[in-house]
Amino acid sequence: AQKITQTQPGMFVQEKEAVTLDCTYDTSDPSYGLFWYKQPSSGEMIFLIYQGSYDQQNATEGRYSLNFQKARKSANLVISASQLGDSAMYFCAMREGFRNQFYFGTGTSLTVIP
């Protein structure tokens, strides 16, 4: 079974609108961390936001927020007020408590339309 599933290969959003990128995960470990990374066309991987499995509140970092629904095992990234510079590939990742590996999804390509 896939540890991380991103079902949206590509998404489009109008500039200044909000967009949600979906991510579901699979683990039986009660302790885990969920991460989102941005990969612009230049190729580097940029860390955006983190959510711990025991965190009571959804994580927020500026225009990024993580909609964490533990029972559904989903960790969707919400980008508010989209900007042209948000056009990139976005990866969801998970790290389990007793392992060191990071598991990545296949990514979602986001295009912001002026």
Next chain:
Amino acid sequence: NAGVTQTPKFQVLKTGQSMTLQCAQDMNHEYMSWYRQDPGMGLRLIHYSVGAGITDQGEVPNGYNVSRSTTEDFPLRLLSAAPSQTSVYFCASSLQGGAVGNTIYFGEGSWLTVV
């Protein structure tokens, strides 16, 4: 502020040639790893290490070799390059242990083409 440094950035190889992708980090991270990124496949783990002298296989280890003689360095060797190894390779490092919030830091990537 070096972080994770990997070289070379671009390389073209002929089928059957061998080469080493270099990776170094200056953050004293125990955990280091190599990923390959292919279109539609996300990042797949090739090999990883949790400390000097300790390495283990990831999801796609065939055709690759690693060693970890120091905390800082984690080179990836392609033993006999094949066109299927054409990909973008990322080295990454992190603090290890039970703190799941330790994020992973990536190098800038190495674009490898095997002809």
